Amino acid sequence: MVTAREVAEGVLDPELPVLTLADLGVLREVTETAGRVVVTITPTYSGCPAIDQMRSDLRASLAGAGYRDVEVRTVLAPAWTTDWITDAGRRKLAEYGxxxxxxxGPRPAGPVPLNLTxxxxxxxxxxxxxxxxxxxxxxxxxxxxxxxxxxxxxxxxxxxxxx
Amino acid sequence: MSFDNAYDAITEDSGDDRQWAFGTGFDDPLSGVDRAVPGEVSTSDLSVYCLMLADDALILSQRLTEWCSRAPELEEDVALANIALDLLGQARLLLARAGEVEGAGRDEDALAYLRDEHEFRNVRLVEIDCGPGPGGDFATTIARLLVFSTWRLAVLGQLAHSGDPVLAAVAAKGVKELAYHRDHAAQWTLRLAGGTDFSRERMVAGLATVWPLHDELFTPHPVELALPAVAVDPSTVRPEVDEVLDTVLAEADLSRPRVSPLAMVGGRAGRDGVHTEALGYLLAPMQHLARALPGARW
Structure with a gap:
């Protein structure tokens, strides 16, 4: 039987279906205790409409692999950054066009600089x-x-x- | 369930032949988020404060979506809709937080769709009609977005250090989004001010339309002052906001409009639920379906 982590890592992003949730960096944690799986994900943007789809895709994939007791949690902090897209994810994006x-890198402290161009x-x-x-x-x-x-x-x- | 496109998801056979019409159909947006309220904080004050931040985002989101299909170019339809979506996302998280802290059983949908005009806590800047239509035009919309996003970015920058874990997390994420909303508005301000005589005239007029509502942004409400470790006193962000706005205006060879602030009503304004007549006209189409057919499905 594949582990819950392997199943969760293989779920595809609903909006960029060449990437897995692991490639995208939104999959934060997968724990499995006494048959209960807790998956933690983080949204990319505050209004990302795909987050609910991600939750239901994770549950469906895990159920298909035999994991029935699944909870998907959302964490907001620390906020997602595109720096979390993995090297494999970057390569797949480029191959996809x-x-x-x-x-x-991390944002410097203090007010956000204005970009006029x-x-x-x-x-x-x-x-x-x-x-x-x-x-x-x-x-x-x-x-x-x-x-x-x-x-x-x-x-x-x-x-x-x-x- | 996975779908090739959004229409498949909407028309999915859910087994009971019914589809959502009221509400988002999404899970609780704060699912699994650590939401302990700091011990010394008044939950009623915190709930009202969350409403203020939520309503600013919700109402401006609604205003921006009015442009969808009516912007000057297709790219701008997409841009304004994207910015509206970010603000809607922030609003959902904040409304959900307001509802759970209030503890009266109201969820984000009840707060968005079933409150009356006087219960909305947004600043008046976000509710006025800046177009499309008779209330304004694209330049006025850009002027408002410039002022609002500059101010909200500064507020959220401080709020990212809030003692409330949910507000801090929503703000830290929001800062990234507001940064490019502000850049977008600033770059359009330069283009319009430096374009033709006509575009410049509209930009000047747009700024003059929104500027009377600029002062209200920095007027602290008693609830903001009652939550010192949690809320941001908006008077403290004025230097940062002024500096950014003055930089943009100088680069665009524009000056601050010489207009008087829009009067408060007996010392009360948007934060107290005292609004311009524009808000009712905005809420009517936004809330109509939810109120006419509560819990509607089709």
Missing amino acids: IAPPARI PPPSRVRCPRCGSAETVELSRFSATACRALRRCESCREPFEHVKEL
Whole structure:
């Protein structure tokens, strides 16, 4: 029998179905005590509509693997950051045609600096690898993605924006 | 259950041939979150404070969604809807917290849909009609978003150190979201002010429309002052907010509108449930279905 952790780690993200919840970094903890499984996840954005889908996918997958007594908990703190997307997750995103986020590190203390111009491009085109890309819109089909275009191959593509 | 798209999820055969209409259909958003109330805190004050923060986000979210399909370009439809979704997410967490701390059995849906106008605790800035429609235009909406997101970002920045674990967690997450809401509004302010004579004229007029409601943001309410280790006294964020707004205005070659603050009513305003007439017109469509058909399903 596969462990509860292995089952939970393999559940796919509802909005980026090339990533598992483990790749995305939202799966915080899986504990199994006397047949009772407690899975802890964290939302990506406050209004992420996928969080309920994640809970029900986790329960369904665990039930399918024979785990009937499952509780899915949500923790809000510490807040999720795109830095928690694993190396495997970044590779899968790029292969799927979505540019992965850059690593941003911890936010310095004090007021958040104002950006009066869009930040300079550090995003490579996932199709041709060119660094000549521009942001078309900071907002795209889901909260976590921005829309960009490659100036070399002219293809539009999505980018998981840094948070 | 996994679906290829949202429509499949909505039309899923749930066994009883009924689908949700009232409420989110989602689980409790605070499921599993550590929600112990700090010992020395008044639960009634904490509940009201959560409502203030929640209502600001809920009402502006509703206003922003009015733009969906009516923004000047498709990307902006998506942007304003995304910002509205972030605020709605913050509102849900805060309403759920307000309801559980209050202890009267009201959940987030009851608080959003079944309160009357005078029970809403939002600042008046978020409720006024800034368009689309006769109350304003895109520039006015951007002006409001600039002022509101700059202020809320500063408040949440302090609230991330709150003695209430739920408020601290909601704020720490909200800071990341408000940071790009503010950047979006600031960048549009520059584009409109530096664009054509017409776009600049609209930006100037938009700022003048929202500026009378700027002072109210920094006026502390007794409940905020009664929760020193938990709540943020909004008068303390004024220097930070002023500095950011002045930076944006200077870069856009704009100046602060010379307008008087909108008067309070007997010393009371949005935080006390005293609103402009715009709020009733906003709540009517927002609450209509839930009130006409309580617990409705189809």
